[in-house]
Amino acid sequence: MPVHDVLRRKLNLKRQKAFCKKLMQQQIDAGGRVLFEHPSPSCYWDDPDFGRWCDELYSFVMHMCCFDLHVPAHGDKPKRLIRKSTCLLCTHADMCSLRQKCPGASHPDHREHRQVSGSEPTIGQVSTHAGRYTPEFVRAVLDTAPRFCNPSDACNVPLMIASCPIKRCLRL
Numbered sequence: 001m002p003v004h005d006v007l008r009r010k011l012n013l014k015r016q017k018a019f020c021k022k023l024m025q026q027q028i029d030a031g032g033r034v035l036f037e038h039p040s041p042s043c044y045w046d047d048p049d050f051g052r053w054c055d056e057l058y059s060f061v062m063h064m065c066c067f068d069l070h071v072p073a074h075g076d077k078p079k080r081l082i083r084k085s086t087c088l089l090c091t092h093a094d095m096c097s098l099r100q101k102c103p104g105a106s107h108p109d110h111r112e113h114r115q116v117s118g119s120e121p122t123i124g125q126v127s128t129h130a131g132r133y134t135p136e137f138v139r140a141v142l143d144t145a146p147r148f149c150n151p152s153d154a155c156n157v158p159l160m161i162a163s164c165p166i167k168r169c170l171r172l
């Protein structure tokens with residue numbers, strides 16, 4: 001990759017990180033809810049501010065296969081779950097219901113997982129496919145938001161932040 005592309009990517013990452021941190025701090029200062037997600041192995045978790053929030057708030061690793069992230073069946077290949085280890089950072093204890101871990105080989109659907117690499121005829125690049133939220137994960141996130149659980153608590157506006165791209169930042 002050319003040097004100028006590497007520098008451009010680094011600059012974009014720095015801007016995205018600053019944007020996420022600004023939004024998170026605003027929401028926390030307002031007493032609202034924040035959910036930040038990013039893959040477990042990520043430079044975000046080495047950032048001092050995220051490190052501090054991980055100590056002060058609720059952070060944990062979960063697996064997206066528990067929310068039906070998968071490659072669909074194709075030809076003679078069956079549906080294959082994608083484990084995708086993801087770290088979540090949440091402001092409220094009741095959001096820890098999202099802490100779902102892969103049951104592993106003891107469960108027949110989780111004996112093997114599709115790696116997040118390469119491509120598949122039905123979905124294209126597996127990494128792009130795995131970057132989307134499944135309906136099951138979105139439902140589970142919404143279920144943690146009091147606004148959707150309890151209509152009388154509509155003043156507590158939740159904020160969900162995915163680190164990139166910016167369009168994945170949702171104010172609900």
Ligand SMILES: [Zn+2]
Nearest residue numbers: 065102103110
């Ligand atoms: Zn699994």
